[in-house]
Amino acid sequence: MAKRTSIYLDAFGHANPIPVACRVGNILTSGIVYGLDPATGKVAPTLEEQCAFMFKHMRAIVEAGGGTVDDIVKVTVWMVDRSQRAPLNAEWLAMFPHAEDRPARQAIQAEALGAGMLIQLDFLAVIGA
Numbered sequence: 830m831a832k833r834t835s836i837y838l839d840a841f842g843h844a845n846p847i848p849v850a851c852r853v854g855n856i857l858t859s860g861i862v863y864g865l866d867p868a869t870g871k872v873a874p875t876l877e878e879q880c881a882f883m884f885k886h887m888r889a890i891v892e893a894g895g896g897t898v899d900d901i902v903k904v905t906v907w908m909v910d911r912s913q914r915a916p917l918n919a920e921w922l923a924m925f926p927h928a929e930d931r932p933a934r935q936a937i938q939a940e941a942l943g944a945g946m947l948i949q950l951d952f953l954a955v956i957g958a
Contacts, residue, residue: 836894840867841886850890855956857894862886863942863949872945877916879948884920887952896956898924901932903953907939910947917948 835848836857842849843860850859864872864879865886873879888898906917914936925931932952942949 834894836890838886838889838893840889841865849886850894852894852956855958857891857896857900857954857956859887859890859951859953861949861951862890863946874945876913876947877919879946880916880920883948883950884924887950888924891952891954894954894956896954899930900954900956900958901952902955904932904934904950905952906934906936906948906950907942908936908948909939909942911936911938913947 832853834852836850836852837848841862847860849862850857862883863886864882866873866878866882873882887901887904891898891901908914908917917936921931921934939949
């Protein structure tokens with residue numbers, strides 16, 4: 830049995846030979862997750878759409894790794910404009926509605942994320958803790 834398990838998704842993946850996440854034991858960590866529209870294969874045009882797709886992909890990744898969003902313990906977000914948090918917070922509250930049961934989150938200002946990206950994240954989950 831492999832010590833490390835690579836997680837891949839058909840609807841969301843990287844152009845390079847890199848998995849979207851990796852699991853060792855009950856620890857799952859993602860690579861960069863961004864607002865890719867699986868229907869077009871391109872980054873969604875608006876911040877609102879990018880956030881919606883980004884959270885959808887985060888859910889799919891943690892589930893592909895054998896967990897649920899309840900297992901997510903830390904989310905790090907990079908934003909081109911940190912003052913535009915309303916779309917991020919809307920998706921955050923939809924996924925984590927209970928104030929007493931949310932993962933930690935850090936938002937970092939990014940100079941540029943490339944290819945029309947306005948926001949991206951990575952996360953850490955502890956499965957079944």
